[in-house]
Amino acid sequence: MKKSLIILLGICLCFTIVFATQNSLSMSDTHNVELITDDNSAEVGKEVFNQTVPQVSDGEHIDSSDVNSPEFLIAEIQIPENPFFSTLASDQCLPGDSVQEILTIDNVTPEIIIPNGAVGVFSKDASTGWTCNAGDILSFSFEKYPMETGTSQTLGIGHIKDGVMYEVQAFRDSLDGTYNFTIQEDGVYYIYVIGLSSDPISLKESAIEIL
Structure with a gap:
């Protein structure tokens, strides 16, 4: 009887550890933008605990000094390969x-999950961009x-041209929106997104257009 009770307690302990790990880690060990699949769809809309980042408003450009603050998860400005x-x-x-490449099909972007500090291009x-x-x-x-x-999340959106990354625009207070950039000179352009919230940001299928 005593032996059976010990085994039962051991099984309960294992289930408790597994449950706690799944709920506390979530996507905290994932650092790349990922497509939403059956394997990670349960992470959509979930909170990652014990992480904070500065709050910004819609359309605000992020000051690089924020990046070096203790609250921000990007420890220092350096360009990933x-x-x-x-x-x-x-x-x-x-x-x-x-930095992760995200392939579009007929200018439609797939559903993706963006961890804090991860860039998706x-x-x-x-691997070509949009000729404008x-x-x-x-x-x-x-x-x-x-x-x-129900918390708001800050999504950063910007563009890349000729190997140069340009400033990000922040979108926080709405679940949807549009990033518009007026082209100043002919060339090939890419649009990128970056997660600026502690919790992963999940995006639905969207569209990239030249107007």
């Missing part, structure tokens, strides 16, 4: 702690999955 950019247009740019076939002419508007419409807690 990637094929899209090797230079920052200014000290207002946030290159993130990882949208591309067309063969001066006066065009490069547009990206997005829709976030809501958090179960």
